[in-house]
Each structure stands twice: as structure tokens, then as C-alpha cells.
Amino acid sequence: MSARRRRGVTFLEVLIAALIVGTCIASVVSLFDFSFRLTLDSYDQDVAYTLARNALETIKETGFYYTAEAPTTSPVVHYYDRNQANQDSRPSAARYKVAITVVSDRIVAGSNPIKPAEDALRTVTVTVTLLPGSQVLYQGSTYLVRAGI
Amino acid sequence: MRHLDRQIRRQRGGVLISALAFMVVISLLLAGIGTLCVSYYGRARTDSDYAAALSLAEAGVNFEFRKISLDETTADQAGASNPPGVLYNFGGGTFRVYCANRDGSTPWKPPSNLYVIATGTLNGATRTIQVSAKGYAPPGNYAIYTLNSISVWHGSAVVVVGDVGTNGQLDFTGHPGIQGSIYFNGPSAGWYGGLDPGGYTELREPRPIQWETVDQKALDLFPASTYPPGGMAYLATNNDNARATPPIVGNSITNSVTLHGPGNYYVTNINLAGNKTIDLDNTGGPINLWVGPSGGTGTCRFRGGTAALTASQNPSNVCHIYVATKSGIDLAGNQRIDAAIYAYNKDSLGNEYGYVVNSGNPTINGQILANQVDINGNITVNYVPDLIKPTSFGYYGFDNSWVEINGVNQ
Numbered sequence: 001m002s003a004r005r006r007r008g009v010t011f012l013e014v015l016i017a018a019l020i021v022g023t024c025i026a027s028v029v030s031l032f033d034f035s036f037r038l039t040l041d042s043y044d045q046d047v048a049y050t051l052a053r054n055a056l057e058t059i060k061e062t063g064f065y066y067t068a069e070a071p072t073t074s075p076v077v078h079y080y081d082r083n084q085a086n087q088d089s090r091p092s093a094a095r096y097k098v099a100i101t102v103v104s105d106r107i108v109a110g111s112n113p114i115k116p117a118e119d120a121l122r123t124v125t126v127t128v129t130l131l132p133g134s135q136v137l138y139q140g141s142t143y144l145v146r147a148g149i
Numbered sequence: 150m151r152h153l154d155r156q157i158r159r160q161r162g163g164v165l166i167s168a169l170a171f172m173v174v175i176s177l178l179l180a181g182i183g184t185l186c187v188s189y190y191g192r193a194r195t196d197s198d199y200a201a202a203l204s205l206a207e208a209g210v211n212f213e214f215r216k217i218s219l220d221e222t223t224a225d226q227a228g229a230s231n232p233p234g235v236l237y238n239f240g241g242g243t244f245r246v247y248c249a250n251r252d253g254s255t256p257w258k259p260p261s262n263l264y265v266i267a268t269g270t271l272n273g274a275t276r277t278i279q280v281s282a283k284g285y286a287p288p289g290n291y292a293i294y295t296l297n298s299i300s301v302w303h304g305s306a307v308v309v310v311g312d313v314g315t316n317g318q319l320d321f322t323g324h325p326g327i328q329g330s331i332y333f334n335g336p337s338a339g340w341y342g343g344l345d346p347g348g349y350t351e352l353r354e355p356r357p358i359q360w361e362t363v364d365q366k367a368l369d370l371f372p373a374s375t376y377p378p379g380g381m382a383y384l385a386t387n388n389d390n391a392r393a394t395p396p397i398v399g400n401s402i403t404n405s406v407t408l409h410g411p412g413n414y415y416v417t418n419i420n421l422a423g424n425k426t427i428d429l430d431n432t433g434g435p436i437n438l439w440v441g442p443s444g445g446t447g448t449c450r451f452r453g454g455t456a457a458l459t460a461s462q463n464p465s466n467v468c469h470i471y472v473a474t475k476s477g478i479d480l481a482g483n484q485r486i487d488a489a490i491y492a493y494n495k496d497s498l499g500n501e502y503g504y505v506v507n508s509g510n511p512t513i514n515g516q517i518l519a520n521q522v523d524i525n526g527n528i529t530v531n532y533v534p535d536l537i538k539p540t541s542f543g544y545y546g547f548d549n550s551w552v553e554i555n556g557v558n559q
Contacts, residue, residue: 010164017168024175031179035186042186042193049197056204108353118288119355119544121215125240138197141240142204145218147546148211149280 044096048128048137051080051098055126056142059100064122064144067102069114075099079131096137099127102144121145198274201242203553205269206278209244212237213265214282217248218544219355221259224248232268242271251281260284260542266554281550284542287358289314289332291516292532296360296493297337297501298521307524311516311532316357321346325524329532334358359541360518362494363473363503364443370413381415381441381473388415388439402427410434410466417441422452422482429487431466438470438488444496445474451511452481467536468515477504477519480528485512489536492519 055078059067070076079087079094087094102124106117116122122144128137217224227233227247233255234247246267248257257263262284268277292311300319307325314332320341330350333339335357340346361369364380373379376387389412390397397406401418405426408414411434419440421427429436440449449472464487472478472492480486490513492503503520512529516536 013164017164020168020172024172027179028175031182035182038186038190042190045190045193045197049193049200053200117355118353119215119219121212138201139241140201140204142208143211143215145211145215145546146544147285148214149207149547149551 044130044137047080047082047084047096048130049140051084051096052126052128052138052140055098055100056124056140059102059124059144060142060149064116064120064146064148067122067124067144069104069107069116070100070102072101072103075101075127094131097129097131099129101125101127118146194272195274198272199276201240201271202269202274202276203278205240205242205244205271206267206276207269208239209237209246209267209269210265210278210280212239212244213246213248213267214545214547217259218546221545224257224259226257227255234266234268242269244269262548263545276553277555278551278553280552281548282545283548284545287332287334287354287356287539287541287543288352290329290532290534291332291518292329292530293517293522294358294360294519295319295522296357296503296520300522302522302524306527308527308529309532311530314358320344324348354543356541356543358539358543360493360537360539363439363471363491364494366471366491367439367473370437381439381443384413384415384439385441388413390414390416408436408438410436410468413437413439415439415441416449417445417447419449419451421450426484429468431463431468433466435466436468436488438468440470440472440474440478443473443494444502446476447474448479449474449477450479450481451484451486452479452509464533467533469536472503472505475502475504477506477521480505480507480511480513481509481526483510485514487514489515489533490517490519491537492517494520 078098079091080096080098081087081093082095102122104116104120104122106120108115108117123141124144125139125141127139129135130137213225225235225247227249228235232245234245236243236245244267246265247255249255249264249266250257251262251264263282264279265282266277266279268275289312291314292309293313295315295317297317300315300317302319302321302325309325309327309329312329312332313327314334315338316335317337318339318341319331324346327349330352332352332354334354338357367380367384371379371383376383390400392409392412393414394407394409397414397416400416402416403420407428407430410431414437416438468488470478470488470490472490473494477492478490490505492505493501494503495501501520505517505519506523507528508525510527512531514531515533517530518537
């Protein structure tokens with residue numbers, strides 16, 4: 001084998017090796033992107049359920065009588081940024097939108113604002129969406145009743 | 150030359166092997182990182198479902214509270230299904246709920262205290278909670294309560310310090326002063342003719358309030374098994390009339406008399422006028438004045454300026470006037486009555502009766518319960534708590550414990 005030929009074989013090996021290494025690096029970059037997005041999704045999911053749970057607990061603390069009626073056509077909406085800081089005054093800076101609806105199946109006749117009847121079953125639904133857009137991250141519901149939990 | 154060949158052969162494999170080794174290491178790293186990310190994401194989703202399942206379980210408990218508050222007989226029971234309870238779809242998931250007695254046995258027997266057990270399920274995440282519950286007395290501090298009959302009120306100088314409630318209807322004329330709320334309890338309750346006079350705090354409860362009749366009250370104190378023939382019939386011949394000062398003769402009071410507590414006095418006739426009084430000396434204990442017989446038409450009348458039933462000694466020993474007759478009690482003087490007036494009874498067919506009529510200016514420190522109340526004078530009623538209590542609960546709700554049981558992820 002001549003010295004020229006022996007040098008060419010080595011160059012081919014380097015090319016193949018470079019291809020392998022390049023593929024590996026591409027995979028790493030790709031996985032980095034994938035894991036970043038997945039981690040971000042997981043984080044969003046965590047935050048969404050924390051915000052939703054907080055909203056539900058706040059409503060339960062407010063109680064059956066004092067939680068304002070909020071029909072689906074005009075829910076109570078709050079905005080939060082990535083750090084779960086309230087951004088109601090600056091929705092454009094928000095990453096999460098928390099919409100709360102409270103609907104009573106029986107109300108005090110003629111009440112304005114609407115008051116739940118003593119025997120009302122009040123359905124509370126909390127929906128957390130990712131902004132911008134309308135991807136629903138979390139939706140939870142519960143009931144409120146007089147002397148309930 | 151041979152040495153150079155061996156060196157080149159070593160170089161030829163070395164680069165590839167190094168690259169492949171690099172690839173293996175990277176692949177392992179990729180697999181590890183990928184697994185970590187995916188499991189983290191899965192964990193986040195599971196946590197989310199787990200929280201939602203708890204909300205569903207709590208929803209199930211509250212749902213059941215409302216259901217049994219409206220009607221205990223519709224309670225969801227454990228039944229024969231496995232798992233026990235009744236399944237409901239709600240909020241994208243399900244909850245299964247049932248009631249159990251406090252000792253864990255099923256089915257629940259209302260109106261005893263109970264546990265409500267609910268399981269929320271969402272995307273395979275399941276959580277079960279057990280919440281203690283009990284019945285709560287109907288709301289309202291009733292100075293006056295009427296049951297099924299229409300109550301007709303007149304007079305703008307009426308003063309009621311306390312709540313007014315009814316299972317039936319109220320008809321107000323002259324806008325009586327009520328320093329409390331008006332409760333309409335049950336589907337039949339409301340303003341007579343639908344005419345709301347306005348100006349009152351009005352509350353509505355879904356269930357009518359149940360009260361014992363005078364006959365039942367008498368039987369509670371003197372059951373037939375121990376005191377035959379029991380109840381009012383027993384009282385007619387076994388009472389403390391002889392202990393009164395002066396003794397009550399012929400079950401009739403027409404002159405001033407002092408009743409001493411503790412004691413149960415029985416009369417078929419009261420007719421007081423002028424300055425005649427019944428003094429309730431409750432120093433030694435509570436006093437019950439029973440007016441009978443059940444369904445009778447005797448007189449129970451307070452007329453004149455100072456005819457009175459006063460309890461000036463010990464307010465903790467409460468005094469009751471139980472009126473079992475259809476003719477009821479007639480308050481027409483300016484007397485003061487320190488007692489609860491209880492005029493609600495039923496005949497053998499279940500027809501309700503019991504009547505309180507007022508045309509004077511009395512002051513009553515107590516409570517009035519009757520099937521029908523007619524007020525035409527300037528009565529003042531000052532609510533005194535806990536003189537009379539209903540037999541029914543107003544609603545069911547949380548008692549004192551909340552525990553999670555059998556919490557698993559499936």
C-alpha cells in the first residue's frame with residue numbers, strides 16, 4: 001500500500017467520524033430543545049394547577065354566601081406571569097389566565113347582584129389557559145353549598 | 150517500513166472507535182435526559198390529576214350535603230355495588246358518593262349524624278375522603294312562628310324583636326315593626342296572595358320546619374307506658390293544681406293565682422280580667438301550664454288591664470303555656486307574659502290546629518308558636534332564645550372531621 005493511499009483511508013475515517021459526531025451533536029441540540037420544551041410544559045402544568053388550586057381554595061375561604069356569582073358569559077379573570085405574580089393591571093405581560101365561573105342552580109328571586117338561594121348548589125369551575133393563545137392547561141370544578149367543605 | 154504499517158493500522162481504527170464511543174456516551178446521556186424530562190412531565194400531569202380528583206371528591210361531599218338537606222330520604226346509600234355508592238359525572242371526571250352512619254354501618258338512618266364518603270376520579274387518579282356531617286337547626290330566632298294556616302296581621306304599632314317565620318303564609322296590614330327577618334320555610338310559604346308589603350328582610354328556606362304538637366310534648370314528659378294513659382289525658386287527672394296558691398279547683402282559673410315551679414298545671418278554662426294575674430313562681434324550677442283537653446273548645450282568655458303571667462324569679466327556669474285546644478288562647482289585655490306560648494296540635498286525622506289571637510297591648514317575653522296567629526292589637530314580642538325547639542333539621546353540613554382514606558393512584 002502506498003503512503004498516498006494510506007493517507008486517504010485515514011481521511012475517510014475522519015469524515016465518517018465527523019458525520020457520527022455531527023449526528024450526535026445534532027441529537028443533543030434536538031434533545032436539548034425537546035427537554036427544554038417539555039420542562040417548560042411541565043413547569044406550566046405545575047403553575048397552572050397551583051394557580052387553579054389557589055383559586056379554588058380562595059373561593060372556599062370566601063364561602064358559599066360571599067362568593068359572587070360569575071356566569072360563564074362573564075367569568076372572573078385574573079392574569080399571572082411566569083413567577084405567579086398577579087398581572088391583572090398588565091395582562092399583556094401575563095403568561096397565564098385564570099378564569100373562574102360560579103353558577104348557582106337556585107337564586108334569590110329578584111336579587112341584583114344575584115344571590116344564591118339558601119339551598120343552592122353552586123358550581124365553581126376554574127380554567128387556566130396559557131397565553132398567548134388558548135391552550136387549556138388545567139380545568140377543575142367543585143361544588144359549593146351552605147355548611148359545605 | 151513494517152513499523153510504519155502497524156502504526157497506520159492502529160490509526161485507521163482509532164478514529165472510528167473514538168467516534169463510536171462518543172456516540173454511545175451521548176446516546177446514554179440522551180436517554181437519561183429524555184427519561185428524566187418525560188417522567189417529570191408525567192409527574193406534573195399526575196399531580197394535576199391528583200389535585201383535580203380531590204376537588205371532585207369534595208364536590209361529591211357538597212353535592213350530597215345539598216341532596217340530603219333537601220330531602221334525607223333521597224340520600225345516596227352504599228348499596229350493593231362495589232365500590233359502594235352512587236356514581237356521578239362531573240367536571241370531566243366522576244365522583245362516587247354515599248352516606249354512612251357514624252359507626253361505619255350502612256345504610257345511613259336519618260336524621261342521625263353521619264359520614265359522607267366520596268371518591269373523585271380523573272384520568273385514573275383517585276382520591277377518597279370521609280367527612281363527618283350533621284344536621285343543623287333551622288336558621289332563625291323566632292319570636293313568632295306559624296305553621297300551615299294563613300296568618301292575618303293588623304296594626305302598625307306591633308313590635309316584634311326577633312324573627313318571624315312560617316310554613317304557610319303571612320298577610321300584613323299596617324306594616325308591623327319587625328326587628329328581625331322574615332323566614333318563609335318550605336314550598337308553600339310566602340305572602341298571602343303574593344302581595345309583598347316590602348321593607349322586610351326576607352329569607353327563604355327550602356324545607357318547612359317541623360314542630361312537635363302539644364299532645365306529643367305531653368307524651369314526651371308523660372309517656373303512656375310509664376304514666377298511663379299518658380300525655381294530656383294523664384295530666385288531666387295527675388297535675389300540680391293542688392300546689393297552686395290558692396289551689397286550682399275544677400281545672401279553672403278565674404282569679405289571681407300563683408303557680409310554683411317545678412310543676413305541671415292543667416286547666417280547661419282560664420278567664421282573667423281586670424287586675425287578675427297568674428304569677429309564675431319559678432324559683433324552684435320550670436313551670437308548664439297545660440290548657441286542654443286536646444281538641445277542646447274551652448276558654449283561655451286574658452282580658453283587662455293587668456291580667457298577666459309573670460315570671461319574676463328565675464329566668465333560667467323557663468315557663469311554657471301549652472294550648473291543646475282548638476279554641477286557642479285569647480290575649481286582649483295589656484298584660485305581660487313571661488313564657489312561651491305553644492298552641493299547635495293535630496287531631497286524630499292529622500288536621501292541624503292551634504290559635505293565638507291578640508287584640509290588646511300585651512308584652513310577651515318569650516316565643517309564640519301556633520298554627521295560626523291573628524294580631525289586631527299593639528302586641529310587643531321580645532324573643533327569648535331556646536324556649537321552644539323544632540324537631541326537624543334545617544339542613545345538613547360539615548361537622549368536625551375531614552380525612553382522606555385509601556388515597557391511591559391507579
